[in-house]
Amino acid sequence: MPTDATTTDLHSSLAAVLGDRVAFEGPSLEATREDRSGQRSDAPPVAVVRAASVEDVQALMRIASATRTPVVPRGAGTGLAGGAMSSRGSIVLDVSGMDRILELDAVDELAVVEPGVLNGDLDAAAREHGLWYAPDPASRAISSIGGNIATNAGGLLCAKYGVTRESVLGLGVVLADGSLLRTGHRTVKGVTGYDLTALVTGSEGTLGVIVEATVRLRPIVRGAVETVAAAFPDVESAGAAVGGVAAARVRPAILELIDPVGLARVAEHLGPAALAGTPLEDFAPGETFLLAQLDAGDAADEAEVVARVFADAGGRVSRSTDAATGDRLLAVRRAMHPALASRGSVLIEDVAVPRSRLPEMFREIARIGERYEVEIPTLAHAGDGNLHPNFVFEGDEVPDRIWAAAGELFRAAVRLGGTLTGEHGVGVLKRRWLAEELGEPSVDLQRRIKAVFDPDGILNPGVIFAPEDGGDR
Amino acid sequence: MPTDATTTDLHSSLAAVLGDRVAFEGPSLEATREDRSGQRSDAPPVAVVRAASVEDVQALMRIASATRTPVVPRGAGTGLAGGAMSSRGSIVLDVSGMDRILELDAVDELAVVEPGVLNGDLDAAAREHGLWYAPDPASRAISSIGGNIATNAGGLLCAKYGVTRESVLGLGVVLADGSLLRTGHRTVKGVTGYDLTALVTGSEGTLGVIVEATVRLRPIVRGAVETVAAAFPDVESAGAAVGGVAAARVRPAILELIDPVGLARVAEHLGPAALAGTPLEDFAPGETFLLAQLDAGDAADEAEVVARVFADAGGRVSRSTDAATGDRLLAVRRAMHPALASRGSVLIEDVAVPRSRLPEMFREIARIGERYEVEIPTLAHAGDGNLHPNFVFEGDEVPDRIWAAAGELFRAAVRLGGTLTGEHGVGVLKRRWLAEELGEPSVDLQRRIKAVFDPDGILNPGVIFAPEDGGDR
Known part of the structure; x- marks a missing residue:
């Protein structure tokens, strides 16, 4: 933590070099306390620099290096793991204006x-x-x-x-x-x-x-996109359909799954009119939704195969080639987050497991949900085994009980051959589980790689790796 | 370099732990002085360990670490850059027997x-x-x-x-x-x-x-593979055809080019019968060969487009869907290396440039060939801009004049936005040009990353990076 004297030095250096591209107060500082994770950092930064050029970034890093001031690089601020939120004493380096x-x-x-x-x-x-x-x-x-x-x-x-x-x-x-x-x-x-x-x-x-x-x-991929959608009586049968698609040696462009809890929330949110004419029109509690899109030259043949696999697995199937229907079905999937966000704060988790372990992972999610008495509506990119189990809660702070449930989710995914984050990153939110997935020796090796690039530890400290001193961010 | 006493210790440690999986003499040591680059290392290793398990590898590395003995990991020994050849005082760790x-x-x-x-x-x-x-x-x-x-x-x-x-x-x-x-x-x-x-x-x-x-x-990619082959009057027109295929938004599975010098060598090597019925039947000096294969659902449409692009660029085109003809044309391409190897030792270079710069790179190759009075028959994976300019020479040692010509090739490729090695690696053969491509700061950073993994520098020293002491390997 810099002293007041060095803070003054830092301010004057930044102002001298970056002029009106640096702000020391105002709403732009407060805005960097958030990303799209629903979390909020402990403190605003000491400054926000809106870089206009590579030279600006270099100038800032030289000042930060000389003063040992932490820097948090930030783009559009849409992260889901707290990887670009301000921290106490840091400068947020906003590169969103470098947009050419x-x-x-x-x-x-x-x-x-x-x-x-x-x-x-x-x-x-x-x-x-x-x-x-x-x-x-x-x-x-x-x-x-x-x-x-x-x-x-x-x-x-x-x-x-x-x-x-x-x-x-x-x-x-x-x-x-x-x-x-x-x-x-x-x-x-x-x-x-x-x-x-x-x-x-x-x-x-x-x-x-x-x-x-x-x-x-x-x-650009040529030809019509084929859409195959189905409602399945349960998650198990939808999981079997996912395995069946792989076994048929078809690789869809898109293969999305919504579990029964998620589907119920989406149906409530969208209302019956939005579902009319889709396989979800006669949607019953407990049903699971699976949506495949096939593209490129083999799309028609592949759609035929997928439709058969879905039906064999017990799905109520619809198949379409017109883009409007495809978009309408994709809109059901896209409604998942808004449907949940309308009910409270949402923590979106992001585990991945090998495709064949999806049914097991869904059983784990159900078990964890029961144990912690919490609903876990789940969306999955089923083609690559990436699941987004969601937790809805009240307020700004994720309750400990939900973190405990999330921790169990992470462990289950790793045990099944997967990972605690498929695509969102570790950020500050998942760093405490890092060693459980990677093992301490790998974490230690990675910290030493970071030190090669950043010997003073000023680049986004607290992200991925917990602070060495055990302090919190 | 270990002393005699430590050499004895090393021998007894290896023998005690690895038993008959370690050899200290015999042809297996001499064999590790070569890979497929046509080069030969200065010395055999002190030992060859044929690991049968992960535990063998771990045991060897523990001994090597304790004795600071360099270890050269080696698989099938088919490298083209001297990355797995023995060096003086090293142990070659042969993992080719771990083949399950x-x-x-x-x-x-x-x-x-x-x-x-x-x-x-x-x-x-x-x-x-x-x-x-x-x-x-x-x-x-x-x-x-x-x-x-x-x-x-x-x-x-x-x-x-x-x-x-x-x-x-x-x-x-x-x-x-x-x-x-x-x-x-x-x-x-x-x-x-x-x-x-x-x-x-x-x-x-x-x-x-x-x-x-x-x-x-x-x-497995379904459907028939379409083959489109053409002879072009010169490299420039073939290069234009490559650009034309990209501009038509077709991405062939295979797009291979043989330059006029290479084509002449292949034609001599194969003889007229092998070329009968192909676009090379009426092959004339100066012509360039281009071979495209298209697969997956769009293959037929794409082959139509490619054939038209080739013809528009001045090519004498043949198109086929039967596998036998496709294989026969691919055999022409595969004959390139044997054709050259029948004439002497071959140094295969491996630069890559952006596809659009292929014509410029071919002009550079011609210029360098003239300047150094050396033939440079060249094969290119034209779809990704990876060229293999070849040098044929007498004996075991690449003459300095040829290394000088190769150095100019590397510089030209880097100048055009490419790299000195597209797919073969740096090994020991190209390390002296490393900093010219990467710059000293990047090389220094990479050396420090190596030190994180291998603080004593025992893993394949001299490969990628020149020895710190300036000594040769």
């Missing part, structure tokens, strides 16, 4: 972007050239590429089209000392030295500040 | 393998379940998964199906101190902590010894 698409090369099928570019904006720009940007977190309209890379964001399409890491070719990263590191290439292949691009991807702002990214684009 | 497929899970579409499993054997085992293993170095019949992962091996299908890294879900890695680190998960998604799986992938045995890998399998 610097280059879009249609022949090499890549774009060079600043970190604040919104995922959806990049995708829209690519589509003008017959290309698209595949990583599709559900937040793509509001989340930025820098944050997507910092968390190695996932989404709905990952089983078929890969996670964010698979689309990142190279990065510009400002290190703790203010130096600019360039990683990777403009090529798909390249094995000169260690894969620092992949190491920084998913590092949640703890190794450096992403100031530029070279990302792959892909040719 | 431990598990093949058809529902979760993954396999757990020991490092010595041959790539082709894993693929064959997967195909019995309707799955395949996508990473396909041209050496897949003889190269092992451990080595593929250690070099992040590429191949022909990478533009469409990704490099090795994209298929590795998790690793078992024995560190320098003999401890076993487990990274990753059995899921496609997972963002708990840093991506150590990706960091170890491509690290060429310098961070740890890969003793187990969990890899993704994919559903």
Whole structure:
């Protein structure tokens, strides 16, 4: 914690170098206490710097390094794990204003972007050239590429089209000392030295500040998208259908599951009119919803197979090729979060298990829900085994009982061969379970890797790793 | 360098712990002086350990750590950059005997393998379940998964199906101190902590010894494979065709190019009968060969587009759907290395440039060939911009003039936005150009990452990074 004298020095250094891009008070400071996790940090930062250029970021990091001031890099602020929230005594480095698409090369099928570019904006720009940007977190309209890379964001399409890491070719990263590191290439292949691009991807702002990214684009998938949706009598039969799709060697673009508790909340929220004409029209308590979308040249054949697998597993199936119906069914899935948020604060968990263990994981969720006497409505990206069990509670603070239930969820997922976070990141919210998944030796190794990049520990301290002194953030 | 006394200690420790799995003399030591790069190391190792288990690897690393003895991990010995050749005073750790497929899970579409499993054997085992293993170095019949992962091996299908890294879900890695680190998960998604799986992938045995890998399998691609081949009047027009395919938003599974010098050598080697009925039947000096294969549901439509693009660019085109013709045309491409090897020793280089820069890179190759008065027959994975310029020479040692020419090639590739090695790795052969591509600060950072894993520098010293003392290996 800086003394008053050094605080004054820090203020004057920041003001001298960054001018009106730094704020020491006002609502912009308070706003950085939150992300989309529903949590709130203990304190506002000492300053918010709205960087306009790589040079701004470098200048800030040099000042922070000289004064040992913690820096929290922040993009659109849509994170779900508390990885970009202010902490006491820190400077929040807001890069959301660095939002230019610097280059879009249609022949090499890549774009060079600043970190604040919104995922959806990049995708829209690519589509003008017959290309698209595949990583599709559900937040793509509001989340930025820098944050997507910092968390190695996932989404709905990952089983078929890969996670964010698979689309990142190279990065510009400002290190703790203010130096600019360039990683990777403009090529798909390249094995000169260690894969620092992949190491920084998913590092949640703890190794450096992403100031530029070279990302792959892909040719737009041609042809009609086929949608197959079904209501199943229970989670077990829907889980069997997921396994059946894999066994039939079909890999859908999208395969989303909503469990009975979640489905009940969605149905209440949307009302009967929204469900008319879908397999959920005659929705009965206890039913589970499964939605598949198939694309590319094999879509029609694959939809046929999926529809048969769903029916064989006991599903009440509807199949459609028109985009409007597909969108309407996807809207049911998208209504999950609003349906829960309308009832209270929502803690969205993010475990992943191998696809074959989904039925077991759903049994664990039911068991934990009963034990802690709490509803756990759950959505799953079933194609890749990523589940979002949700907890709804009152107020700003997650009750201890819910954290205890979440801890059991994490342990169950790890025991089944999975992970405590599939796509949201560890942030500050899940760091206390880190060693349970990775083991102490791996955590220790990773802390030492961080120290190579950031010897003074000023980059996003408390994120991923608990503070060494055991203090809280 | 150990003294005689410590050498005796080392011998007795190894013999006591590893029994008949260690050899101190005989042809197995001499054999480790070579890989497939055509180079030969200065000296045999002091011992070769043929590990039969993870415990063997751990035991060896504990002894090596205690005695500060360098260890060179080695799989099938098919590397092309000298990354697994013996060095003076080292122990070669041969894991090729650890070759069991431990598990093949058809529902979760993954396999757990020991490092010595041959790539082709894993693929064959997967195909019995309707799955395949996508990473396909041209050496897949003889190269092992451990080595593929250690070099992040590429191949022909990478533009469409990704490099090795994209298929590795998790690793078992024995560190320098003999401890076993487990990274990753059995899921496609997972963002708990840093991506150590990706960091170890491509690290060429310098961070740890890969003793187990969990890899993704994919559903076999359905439908007929379409082949489109063409002879072009020159490299420029073939390069334009490559750009045209990208502009048409088609991503072939395979897109291979052979330049005029290479084509002349292949044609001489194969003889006219092998080319009869192909676009190379009327092959004229100066012509360039381009071979595309299209798969999956859109193959027929895409082949139509590719054939039109090739013809518009001046190609003499043939198109076929029968597998025999496709295999015959691929055999022309596969004949490149044997054709060159029949004329002398071959140094295979491995630069990559953005696809749009291929014509410029070919002009650079021609310029360098003229300047150094050397033929540079070149093969390219044109879809991902990875070129293999070849140098043919007499004897065991690459002449300085050829290294000088290769150095200019590397610089040209980096200048065009690419890399000095697309898929073979740095090994000992390319380490002297490392800083020219990465810059000294990045090299320094990477050395410090290595030191986190391997504080005494016993893991494959001299590979990727030149020895700190400036000594040669």
